[in-house]
Amino acid sequence: MSIDTVKEKKLLITLVGPPNSGKTTLFNLLSGKKHKTVNYPGATIEYSISSFLEQYGINANLMDSPGIISLIPASPDEKVTIDNLYIHPEFGKPDLIIVTADASQLSRHLLLARQIIDSGFKTIVVLTMNDLLAEKSFSIDDKELSVLLNCEIIKFDPRKSDGINTLIDIIKSNLNGDTKTINKRVRITDDDILCIYREIEVIEKHVLIDLNKDNHEDPRVAKANRELVIAGAGSMIKLPDKLTVNIDKILLHKYWGLFIFIFVMSLMFTSIFWLASPVMGLVDDSIQALGNLVTDTFGNYWYSDLISKGIIGGFGVVLVFLPQILILFFVLGILEDSGYLARGAMIIDRPLSMLGLNGRSFVPMLSGFACAIPAIMAARTIQNKRERYLTIFIIPLMSCSARIPVYGLLLAFLFPGKYFLSGLILSLIYVTGVIISLIVAGIINRYKKTFLKFEDNSSFIMELPVYRVPKITNVIKNTYSNAVQYLQKAGPTIITFSLIIWLLTYFPNNAPDTISKENGNTASISKLIESERISNSYAAQIGKTIEPVMRPLGLDWRVGVSLIATFAAREVFVSSLALMFKVTETDDNMSATLIKEMKNAKISGTNEYLFTTATSAGLIVFFMLALQCISTIAITKKETGGWRIPILQLIIYTGSAYLLAFVTVNGLRFIGIN
Amino acid sequence: MTVADLNSGQRAIIKDIDFSHPSSNRVVEYGFTPGQELQVLNKSIFNDPLSVSLRGALIAIRKNDARCIEVILANEH
Numbered sequence: 001m002s003i004d005t006v007k008e009k010k011l012l013i014t015l016v017g018p019p020n021s022g023k024t025t026l027f028n029l030l031s032g033k034k035h036k037t038v039n040y041p042g043a044t045i046e047y048s049i050s051s052f053l054e055q056y057g058i059n060a061n062l063m064d065s066p067g068i069i070s071l072i073p074a075s076p077d078e079k080v081t082i083d084n085l086y087i088h089p090e091f092g093k094p095d096l097i098i099v100t101a102d103a104s105q106l107s108r109h110l111l112l113a114r115q116i117i118d119s120g121f122k123t124i125v126v127l128t129m130n131d132l133l134a135e136k137s138f139s140i141d142d143k144e145l146s147v148l149l150n151c152e153i154i155k156f157d158p159r160k161s162d163g164i165n166t167l168i169d170i171i172k173s174n175l176n177g178d179t180k181t182i183n184k185r186v187r188i189t190d191d192d193i194l195c196i197y198r199e200i201e202v203i204e205k206h207v208l209i210d211l212n213k214d215n216h217e218d219p220r221v222a223k224a225n226r227e228l229v230i231a232g233a234g235s236m237i238k239l240p241d242k243l244t245v246n247i248d249k250i251l252l253h254k255y256w257g258l259f260i261f262i263f264v265m266s267l268m269f270t271s272i273f274w275l276a277s278p279v280m281g282l283v284d285d286s287i288q289a290l291g292n293l294v295t296d297t298f299g300n301y302w303y304s305d306l307i308s309k310g311i312i313g314g315f316g317v318v319l320v321f322l323p324q325i326l327i328l329f330f331v332l333g334i335l336e337d338s339g340y341l342a343r344g345a346m347i348i349d350r351p352l353s354m355l356g357l358n359g360r361s362f363v364p365m366l367s368g369f370a371c372a373i374p375a376i377m378a379a380r381t382i383q384n385k386r387e388r389y390l391t392i393f394i395i396p397l398m399s400c401s402a403r404i405p406v407y408g409l410l411l412a413f414l415f416p417g418k419y420f421l422s423g424l425i426l427s428l429i430y431v432t433g434v435i436i437s438l439i440v441a442g443i444i445n446r447y448k449k450t451f452l453k454f455e456d457n458s459s460f461i462m463e464l465p466v467y468r469v470p471k472i473t474n475v476i477k478n479t480y481s482n483a484v485q486y487l488q489k490a491g492p493t494i495i496t497f498s499l500i501i502w503l504l505t506y507f508p509n510n511a512p513d514t515i516s517k518e519n520g521n522t523a524s525i526s527k528l529i530e531s532e533r534i535s536n537s538y539a540a541q542i543g544k545t546i547e548p549v550m551r552p553l554g555l556d557w558r559v560g561v562s563l564i565a566t567f568a569a570r571e572v573f574v575s576s577l578a579l580m581f582k583v584t585e586t587d588d589n590m591s592a593t594l595i596k597e598m599k600n601a602k603i604s605g606t607n608e609y610l611f612t613t614a615t616s617a618g619l620i621v622f623f624m625l626a627l628q629c630i631s632t633i634a635i636t637k638k639e640t641g642g643w644r645i646p647i648l649q650l651i652i653y654t655g656s657a658y659l660l661a662f663v664t665v666n667g668l669r670f671i672g673i674n
Numbered sequence: 675m676t677v678a679d680l681n682s683g684q685r686a687i688i689k690d691i692d693f694s695h696p697s698s699n700r701v702v703e704y705g706f707t708p709g710q711e712l713q714v715l716n717k718s719i720f721n722d723p724l725s726v727s728l729r730g731a732l733i734a735i736r737k738n739d740a741r742c743i744e745v746i747l748a749n750e751h
Binding site: 069070072074102104105107108111136190193194197198238239240244245248249252253254255257258342343345346347349350351353359457458459460461462463464466 | 691693696697698699700701702703704705707708711715716717718719720721722723725727728729730731732733734735736738739
């Protein structure tokens with residue numbers, strides 16, 4: 001090995017903290033632009049690692065860790081988190097641990113800090129939410145706490161970020177000199193936790209300063225008073241945030257709570273669709289314009305087709321969902337930062353637990369409406385394995401944004417000009433998706449011994465954070481990193497499949513030479529060449545092979561090919577249908593032309609109309625249920641650690657999609673609707 | 675009597691934790707330790723889960739998990 005490749009090992013600082021202690025906000029504040037998401041080896045937990053912002057001048061890696069409340073693992077995933085905290089296989093032992101703790105609930109949040117200190121790590125405790133404590137007219141004597149805990153303490157609110165330089169100085173001084181920590185894994189039992197809590201309670205009495213009293217009294221009297229005040233029943237410090245309790249009287253009201261919850265969720269979805277659709281249209285149009293520009297510039301050759309349809313088209317498919325995903329994560333971020341999301345999980349826990357799910361399934365299910373990939377990853381927060389797998393199992397039934405263009409086309413075909421009715425049916429499709437997912441969960445839960453063979457304790461304990469005005473910059477930063485994750489995870493797959501489908505639809509490229517002689521107009525020539533090429537392509541051959549499967553649904557090989565293409569990404573259906581029906585109009589209204597073509601299309605070799613009310617409705621039903629997304633299958637395999645769940649999903653969902661589409665088509669025909 | 679038996683608004687003091695309950699570890703980690711005073715604030719639809727005020731924090735907990743927290747009612751004042 002040459003000298004050059006031996007890199008000096010960077011110091012490692014790990015951020016640890018209970019949920020809602022401001023840990024992620026602190027991470028966002030300290031970390032530089034380059035985030036790296038890494039897996040904890042052996043588990044599906046991801047965390048971010050980053051260098052410090054350059055201006056701070058700290059040459060070390062900063063690692064975020066999932067929120068934990070103690071060093072005793074409650075689930076296999078949590079065990080890996082904690083093992084990797086002690087010593088990480090790739091980055092080694094942390095040279096410094098920064099523990100965040102909510103000052104307004106010191107006695108709870110010091111538990112973790114105390115365990116970390118006892119394990120022998122070099123530790124800095126960052127006390128956050130000091131403003132909340134001040135509202136209760138208390139303050140913390142940080143010097144005293146530092147002595148009692150035997151570690152550095154700093155009061156710092158990452159939401160406000162003033163005083164960051166003091167924190168940076170403390171970090172720097174702790175990194176200088178001897179950074180070797182002699183840590184040992186302490187075995188912690190229930191009794192130990194009770195002991196630690198008792199100690200913390202004593203510490204708390206010593207460090208809490210009552211701001212109302214201490215100012216005017218002799219310090220010694222004040223200290224004696226302190227202990228009295230804290231010990232007294234109904235002490236202010238033991239009371240939760242008053243405003244939060246009052247808001248909860250409404251938002252967590254036994255009946256109103258559920259009502260408001262449903263209202264908030266509907267509002268959220270409506271806003272996602274309203275806000276995203278113009279942007280999505282814009283993205284779609286620009287991608288198409290760019291593709292046309294390429295064809296116009298390079299002429300009608302295979303490489304221009306590859307660039308315009310295969311590559312630019314592929315990127316377009318990836319980008320067209322970005323607005324929705326951004327808006328969904330932004331709204332979710334606002335709800336989370338304000339403190340409402342945890343309430344949502346609490347409100348919905350009971351109904352979901354009846355179906356074998358958990359209140360914690362709620363956020364992943366919600367994310368499933370944008371894209372199943374981040375949603376399935378979000379299911380990691382569910383500790384119980386059976387509930388986690390069940391959540392992952394039903395997420396593909398949430399109508400993801402990829403299906404919107406398909407529904408949009410089919411609804412525009414079924415109800416031309418009737419926007420209100422189309423919108424209503426679209427909402428109905430969404431609601432039906434949720435209902436079906438709940439039915440599926442219920443059925444699987446009933447036969448859980450056959451499907452999901454895990455027996456572990458189902459529980460739901462969750463801290464409800466104080467209501468706060470969301471910090472927008474924080475929400476934006478999280479939205480951004482989620483969007484980047486989506487692009488990294490889904491992007492390559494979608495583009496690869498887009499290229500494969502392009503290959504299948506372009507080659508073997510036998511366009512008859514005769515066409516050019518028969519027609520004068522160059523535009524119509526290239527259109528005819530293209531449609532000839534497709535009907536002779538490998539894709540068409542595959543489509544014709546599977547036509548017997550499509551016929552019961554009243555569809556022919558062209559729709560079959562489009563359905564195969566949807567495995568890259570569902571919305572490819574629309575563009576590949578456009579290819580199949582020879583819609584090569586370069587004007588701005590592709591879908592209007594496509595709808596016109598669809599109206600006239602007849603099943604090849606017969607006089608039967610292809611797209612009727614019945615077959616279109618059947619297609620909608622098919623898209624609601626079928627699992628036709630390679631990326632979803634891949635991520636499910638990864639998250640469940642095997643092929644069992646994704647293959648079950650593929651068989652059950654695609655099978656029942658076919659069956660129900662068949663029933664829909666023939667049922668509608670039977671009652672005279674064709 | 676356990677936390678699961680309390681009505682909304684009732685205050686109680688934790689007497690003991692039933693360590694044979696599978697959720698007992700979690701419950702203790704969240705700060706439900708003997709001697710602490712708590713108050714049930716809200717109940718979700720179907721009376722489950724509960725939101726409990728404890729140590730200056732609000733914690734949502736399922737009735738089933740709350741069953742391992744044995745309490746005695748606090749004197750009203």
